[in-house]
Amino acid sequence: MLKRLLPLLLGGACAALQAAPQLPATRLHELAADPSWLALGHYQRDRLGGWRSHVDDDEFFLAERGERDPTAELAATLAALYQEPALADRHPQCRFPARTRWLRERLDLDDLPQPQCHEYAAWYADIAPHSTVLVFPAAYLNSPSSMFGHTLLRIDPPGIDTQGSPLLSYALNFGAYIEGSDNSILYAWKGLMGGYPGLFALLPYREKLAEYSRLENRDLWEYRLNLSAAETGRMVEHVWELRQIQFDYYFFDENCSYRLLELLEIARPGLELTDQFPLTAIPADTVRAVQQAGLVERTDYRPSREKELLARAEPLNGTELEWTQRLAEDSAALASPAFQALPAERRALVQDAAYRLIRYRKSGEERDEGSARDSYRLLQAINRNPPPRLAVERPVPPENGHESRTWQLALGSREDQSFAEYGLRMAYHDLADNLDGFPLGAQIEIAQLKLRRYEGNHWQLQQLDLANIRSLTPRSALLSPWSWQVGGGLERVIGKGRHDDEQLVGHLSGGAGVTWPLAEGLLGFALATARLEQNEDFAAFISPAAGFNAGLLWRNRLGNLGLETRADYFHNGEVRRELSLTQQWEIAANLGLRLAARREFSHMGAPASELSLQLRWYHY
Known part of the structure; x- marks a missing residue:
């Protein structure tokens, strides 16, 4: 409170010389409701009524309840602008130049004091x-x-x-x-x-x-x-x-x-x-x-350094890629008769790729004598024999991809029962979704809900994912990234009893492994996995499992196709396996049609087959 009153007290000595104009209450409310003033205060309508500022800092407000009262904040600001100009950089005009300009323009304030705002002026000029x-x-x-x-x-x-x-x-x-x-x-x-x-x-x-x-x-x-x-x-x-x-x-x-x-x-x-x-x-x-x-x-x-490196390495054959790695590890190989025997245009590509590989590996690390020496030698060689200009293919801009929220409507059958399924995903992409604007093999799903209605008007919660993230990054001759996945939430699995007896379980799972590029637009992946599950059919409250997850991801003319198998081997003897096939048809940027089939096996119940056709609408 003292912090807010002190500038007012200091400015009181000049009150007789300069005073803020006294605006009618209606005019104050009118100005405080102006979108520009509300934007300057970061105000938004509170769900319970009134206003609330996004700013969570008392230093930003001059009025006692300025974070919730735009009118009071405007009145306090207007009064503060007429404080003693000798306050200089501590003057409210220097502290709030945007508020000052707006009020001066809206109220034609041609009698404002003229404090010297040296700090602000130097900052703005810089x-x-x-x-x-x-x-x-x-x-x-x-x-x-x-x-x-x-x-x-x-x-x-x-x-x-x-x-x-x-x-x-x-x-x-x-x-x-x-x-x-x-x-x-x-x-x-x-x-x-x-x-x-x-x-x-x-x-x-x-x-x-x-x-x-x-x-x-x-x-x-x-x-x-x-x-x-x-x-x-x-x-x-x-x-x-x-x-x-x-x-x-x-x-x-x-x-x-x-x-x-x-x-x-x-x-x-x-x-x-x-x-x-x-x-x-x-x-x-x-x-x-x-x-x-x-x-x-x-x-x-x-493009990133990684994209530039991969683009430069793309035309290199196996022998040239080996030379690239060798030169990146020891630039003395530049003088090797075997390397010098390569055609000059091929040496130029290899030297440039080796230099980019060193820079990629050393990103974010301290400069060391060895890499500095190798980089310098390669730059000299590149200067003597320059490669052609690097052209990196421009991908689809991210804003041209599908929108983040997804509504889902599916019709299908599980064994002898038909169902309709309704889903909502808050964000924002899975492996089979429309791919434009997204990298193949990347998945980030947050807050996904699926409700299923079986024949006889039987409703059940089918799935509730808090998060489901997968990074299937392909390896290459020069780069060897790990692939990984993590997820958690609620899902249905085969339970005890008949094939249609599903159990809702809570789980936390993850895995790590590798992904390989098998052909243009075709990835193969294999990951070792671990899982913690809370299942009422199990004696233990939490049951661990180890397993694997492997499959293919193919970018085809219709969209994305995924073929995947996974298995979980629990410590209590339960073994759960699944084979699934998914094909997405990209109808439009924000509309997709997905065919999904899967076969589940469990020691706790009979195998179950499921087939569904799902309409996916991407809409924010």
Whole structure:
């Protein structure tokens, strides 16, 4: 309370000289309901009525209940703008330049004091905001914070397209502030439950570029927005107001992408981008919303180091790939007569691939003498015998992929019983879904519910997945990534008794193994698995099992086909096996038809066969 009263007391000495205009209550309420003021305060309608700000920090508000009362906050701000100008950088005008500009324009405040805001002026001049680029680092399954991708804004100075470099720009990022070193499971749990504060950060773009395209091997998509210099400046003004201001941070709604949409609404009032995301804000969906709002002027693609390496290695034969690995381990082999006997154009490709392999392996590691020496020798060889320009095929942009939420309607039969099944998945892609905009072999499913109605009006909960994540990354001659999967929730399995007696069990499962590219668009995979299950048919409360999961994933003209077998061997003697076949027909970008068949075996009951045809509608 004292923190809020002190500036008012300090400004009281000049009250006789300058005082804020006394606005009628109706005018105050009218201004406080203006979308621009609500955006500056990050207000939204509370579910119980009234207003609530997303900002979770008392430092951001001047009124006692400013986080819930836009009118009181506006009145307090208006009064604070007339404080003693000698406060300089501590003056509310210096602290809140975006609020100041908006109130000055709306109320024609030509009698405001003129404090010297040296810190803000220097900061703003250093950034020199002129234009804005929305940057989308693509999804990266091996990082829990990046499974859905990420978005940030690049703030460019004037002349960036003609005489500058994006490396001189600034990156505007919103993310969870993490103290200490939480493990991946704790990080995911806190992120889901709002256990971390969220903060805005403005830092050199070259640092974020290195982090995403090199350290995490993620493709970058850059969307130049058609915001004017004035609109970009308005947004940056407000970013100054948010320095070290804490927000609640949630992975699925109040995340990096949602916060950046709020900033774009400040840059160009009336966009109403955040209204489209009342429940979740998946980064790819927010990019799509920005594009549909007509904000995108141009799209640029930056492949990751991994993509560049694989593209350079693609035309190499087996012998040349062996030379690539040998040179990456010891550049002295450049002088080998056997290597020099290769045609000059082939040596050029091998040398470049070897140099890229060293850079890939050393990403994020300390520079060491051996790799520095090998890199230097290879660069000299590349300079003497340069390869042709590398051309990486541009994939389908992520915003052109299917939307994240999926409604499902299926008709099928299990043994001699027909059923209808109704499903909803909150996010956002499985191995068989429409593939455009997604990598083959990647799956992230969050919060999936399936209800089944059998003949005789018998309803049952068939499945409730909290999460089901799979990363089937193919190995190559140069790269050997591990494939993995993890999942948990409720599902039906064969129970004791007749073949139609299914038991609802809780489970937590995972596995690791390898994936191989067998042909163009064809992957084979094999994983060792482990499972913990809570099953009322078992004597123990929790029963462990070991097993395997193997199969094929084929990208064909209709869509994706998956053939899969899995088995679980429980410590109590139960053995459960399953063979399944799935084919998706991609009718449209947001519409799919899926045929699924499976055969289940269990020591606890008779085998069961199931066949279904499912319509899938992808809709946010």
